[in-house]
Structure formats: structure tokens, C-alpha cells
Amino acid sequence: MTQTVLVLNSGSSSLKYQLVDPTSGQSVAGGIVERIGESTGSATHQWGESETVRDAPVPDHGAALRLVLDLFDETGPSLADAGITAVGHRVVHGGAVFTEPTPVDDDVVTAVRDLIPLAPLHNPAAVKGIEVARELLSHLPHVAVFDTAFFAPLPAAAATYALDRKVTAEHGIRRYGFHGTSHGFVSSAVTAHPAVVAKLAAEGRGPETLRQVVLHLGNGASASAVLGGRPVDTSMGFTPLEGLVMGTRPGDVDPGIVFHLVRAGMSAPDVDTLLNKQSGLLGMSGVNDMREVRKLADSGDADARLALEVYLHRLRKYVGAYAAVLGGIDVLTFTAGVGENDHRVRSGVVRDLKFLGLSIDPAANEARSDEARVVSMTPGPRDGSEPLAALRQGQEPPVETPLVMVVPTNEELAIARQTMELVEGS
Ligand SMILES: Nc1ncnc2c1ncn2[C@@H]1O[C@H](COP(=O)(O)OP(=O)(O)O)[C@@H](O)[C@H]1O
Numbered sequence: 329m330t331q332t333v334l335v336l337n338s339g340s341s342s343l344k345y346q347l348v349d350p351t352s353g354q355s356v357a358g359g360i361v362e363r364i365g366e367s368t369g370s371a372t373h374q375w376g377e378s379e380t381v382r383d384a385p386v387p388d389h390g391a392a393l394r395l396v397l398d399l400f401d402e403t404g405p406s407l408a409d410a411g412i413t414a415v416g417h418r419v420v421h422g423g424a425v426f427t428e429p430t431p432v433d434d435d436v437v438t439a440v441r442d443l444i445p446l447a448p449l450h451n452p453a454a455v456k457g458i459e460v461a462r463e464l465l466s467h468l469p470h471v472a473v474f475d476t477a478f479f480a481p482l483p484a485a486a487a488t489y490a491l492d493r494k495v496t497a498e499h500g501i502r503r504y505g506f507h508g509t510s511h512g513f514v515s516s517a518v519t520a521h522p523a524v525v526a527k528l529a530a531e532g533r534g535p536e537t538l539r540q541v542v543l544h545l546g547n548g549a550s551a552s553a554v555l556g557g558r559p560v561d562t563s564m565g566f567t568p569l570e571g572l573v574m575g576t577r578p579g580d581v582d583p584g585i586v587f588h589l590v591r592a593g594m595s596a597p598d599v600d601t602l603l604n605k606q607s608g609l610l611g612m613s614g615v616n617d618m619r620e621v622r623k624l625a626d627s628g629d630a631d632a633r634l635a636l637e638v639y640l641h642r643l644r645k646y647v648g649a650y651a652a653v654l655g656g657i658d659v660l661t662f663t664a665g666v667g668e669n670d671h672r673v674r675s676g677v678v679r680d681l682k683f684l685g686l687s688i689d690p691a692a693n694e695a696r697s698d699e700a701r702v703v704s705m706t707p708g709p710r711d712g713s714e715p716l717a718a719l720r721q722g723q724e725p726p727v728e729t730p731l732v733m734v735v736p737t738n739e740e741l742a743i744a745r746q747t748m749e750l751v752e753g754s
């Protein structure tokens with residue numbers, strides 16, 4: 329019988345789930361419960377060709393999981409017959425404690441709960457999801473897979489904040505980095521991609537020299553610099569607030585703004601809410617979904633246009649910074665909801681980075697596909713396209729022209745694989 333893993337990805341207001349066969353990589357069934365805690369909730373469950381939608385308020389992540397198990401019961405596939413070997417849970421913050429996938433016991437739940445102040449949007453949902461899943465699926469092993477784990481080996485120069493060393497030691501302050509499951513999955517997929525394998529072979533180099541920048545642009549967004557498969561820098565920090573502009577978070581801000589606001593009478597919890605829930609695209613334009621920001625900008629809304637400019641400016645800055653950190657870029661990759669779907673964000677980032685040799689092939693960039701693919705100009709003259717060489721006074725482009733790629737992330741599959749590995753190895 330096929331063995332499967334049930335993967336639960338508890339977000340701040342959603343629960344995404346997949347029943348995955350980690351060996352084939354196939355998703356058997358899955359879905360999402362959205363707007364948890366709001367007055368209008370909704371669940372969408374997919375199995376094969378069938379899709380079931382339930383609209384009803386869902387008070388918390390426990391209720392969301394109960395609803396998901398009911399949907400499996402009512403519409404299939406039957407979880408009893410699905411050959412489930414384990415449940416894999418995405419946990420955003422693992423702190424300094426968790427750097428590997430970890431079997432869940434009571435102490436692990438307590439430790440994840442203790443980390444809530446460092447990931448206030450994400451860890452509460454993970455705790456709730458784990459508690460209810462352990463209760464309802466008590467016969468199965470549960471494994472926690474941490475967003476921070478991939479970044480545990482960050483070099484000290486990238487991980488250390490230039491603060492008083494006694495304070496950083498006492499409070500465990502360092503750059504942890506997040507979306508690590510995605511950055512790990514995508515950077516491995518890039519390394520294995522035929523275009524990258526061919527590029528390295530043509531240049532006579534091994535994969536240990538591959539310099540990648542990965543842009544994970546979802547609701548939360550982060551960049552990473554990866555050398556030979558190992559992370560050397562990432563934009564999120566001690567918490568998932570730092571770095572790129574996100575749906576509701578500002579990314580980098582001057583910490584002096586926080587003190588100014590507190591001195592001006594705003595409470596610390598209000599500043600926390602401002603930074604986690606009322607900033608980023610939402611704060612600047614009134615909407616947090618990139619599709620809505622686009623609509624507003626296309627209709628001439630000045631705030632939405634500025635929000636897009638700020639978003640792109642920050643991305644270009646990080647790509648440039650990581651080119652410096654890596655000593656050059658071999659592959660720049662876009663992933664997650666915005667990165668995979670919004671070709672204008674991709675061209676907007678790359679447009680002004682020609683000095684790094686980066687380019688976009690408009691036809692490849694605008695074509696829709698669910699496959700990992702190259703969207704830059706291929707080195708060498710090509711029919712109908714203007715080769716990068718044109719930028720270099722008609723010279724042949726060098727073979728080391730960097731690639732720009734779009735690679736769909738699959739955090740659920742990565743979690744399923746790591747969960748299965750741990751369960752089978754124990
Ligand atoms: N076709 C699209 N064009 C632009 N943005 C899109 C498109 N499809 C999805 N997105 C963006 O992707 C975001 C969600 O990305 P996703 O990776 O699913 O985020 P998360 O896992 O953090 O919820 C949405 O907020 C939306 O802005």
C-alpha cells in the first residue's frame with residue numbers, strides 16, 4: 329500500500345493541508361481553511377477531480393482541523409485507508425533549540441509555545457494545530473519541521489546582530505531566518521535542474537560553487553543567498569519581520585521609529601500589531617494581496633503605485649546585496665505566490681539589474697507554467713530574441729551569464745519527505 333504523510337501548515341489565519349506520498353511526490357488530496365477567527369470562514373477540499381467548498385465561520389485552528397477531518401470523512405479519501413504513516417507539522421520558529429525535524433512530544437509543544445513571542449503571527453497557530461492533531465490522530469507519530477532549520481548553519485558574520493554581546497547571549501538574539509523549508513527545497517531543485525547542471529558543466533565547475541539568490545515572495549517574503557547548497561545569508565532575522573516588504577509587514581525599518589512611536593504615546597502591543605498586521609502592502613495601499621495592489625495600481629491609484637515601487641526597490645537592493653555577499657550570482661530564482669505568478673514583479677526586479685548580467689526573456693517570463701523553468705535570455709544569439717550580448721557592445725555573451733528561474737515551491741512535499749525520513753529512520 330502507498331505510504332502517505334498528512335502535512336499541516338498552520339498560518340496566522342489559515343490552515344493548509346496535504347496528504348502526500350513522499351516517494352512519488354504526488355499529493356493525494358489537500359486544501360485550505362481560510363479566514364480562521366473571522367466572521368466568514370471557508371474551507372476548500374480537493375481530491376482528484378472533485379472540489380468541495382464549505383463556507384462557515386471557523387473560530388480557531390482546532391476547529392479548522394476538525395473541519396478538515398470531517399471533509400476527509402464525508403468526501404474522501406478515507407484517512408483510515410490512506411496509509412498515513414505520520415503527521416508532519418510546519419512550525420515557523422524553532423529558536424536555537426530545534427535545528428532538525430523533531431518528533432513531537434509534550435516538551436516539544438511547550439518549547440514551541442515558549443517561542444510564541446518571537447513569531448506571534450505563526451507559532452500560536454502551530455501549537456493549536458499540533459495539540460488538536462495529537463488528540464484526534466493520537467495513533468500516529470507527529471513530527472515538527474521548522475522554518476528556521478535550514479538557516480541554522482548561517483555563518484556567524486551573517487547571523488550576528490551588532491548588539492551588546494551580553495544582551496544577545498542572554499536573550500538568544502541572532503538571525504534565525506524563516507521560510508527555510510522553501511529556500512531549501514527550491515535551492516535543491518535549482519541545483520538539480522538540467523539548465524543549471526548544463527551551465528556548471530559548460531563552465532567546468534562543481535555544484536559546490538553554485539551561487540544562488542532565492543526570492544520567496546508569498547504573504548510573508550524573504551530572500552536567501554545560498555552557496556553550494558548552504559545558506560550564507562537571509563533577509564528575515566530574529567523574527568519574520570525583517571527584510572523584504574510583505575503583505576502586512578514592512579520588512580526593514582529603522583528601530584528608532586518604534587521608540588518614536590512609543591514616546592508619542594502608542595503602546596508596545598499596538599506597535600507590534602502595526603508592524604505585524606497593518607504595514608507592508610496593506611499599510612501603504614490598503615490591500616495586502618498583490619493581485620489587489622496590481623488592480624489598484626493599474627487603475628491609477630497613487631498609493632498602490634508607490635507601494636509597488638517600494639516593494640521592487642527593496643527586492644533589487646537585496647539581490648544586489650547578495651551578489652556582493654556571494655561574489656556574483658549564477659541563478660536568481662523566484663518562488664511562492666507572487667514570485668511564481670506575477671511576471672511583472674519578476675521583470676521589475678531584473679530590469680534594473682542588467683549590470684549583474686541578469687536578463688528576462690519576455691515570452692518565457694510571461695508564459696504560464698507550473699514547471700521549474702528558465703525565464704532569462706539564453707546565452708548566445710537566438711532567433712527572435714535580443715541576446716544579452718547586445719548589452720555588451722555586440723560581444724558574444726560569456727557562458728557564465730546568470731540564469732533567472734521560476735521554481736514552484738512545495739513546502740508540503742519537503743515536510744512530508746523530512747517527516748517520513750525521521751519516522752522510518754527511528
Ligand atoms: N496571479 C497572481 N499574481 C500576483 N500575485 C499573486 C497571484 N497569485 C497569488 N499571488 C499572491 O501570492 C500571495 C500568497 O502567496 P503564498 O505563497 O500562497 O503565501 P502564503 O503561503 O504566505 O499564504 C497572495 O497574497 C497574492 O498576493
Ligand SMILES: CC(=O)OP(=O)(O)O
Nearest residue numbers: 506507546547548568
Ligand atoms: C515565516 C512567514 O512569514 O511565513 P508566511 O509567509 O507563511 O507568513
Ligand SMILES: [Mg+2]
Nearest residue numbers: 546547548664
Ligand atoms: Mg507560504
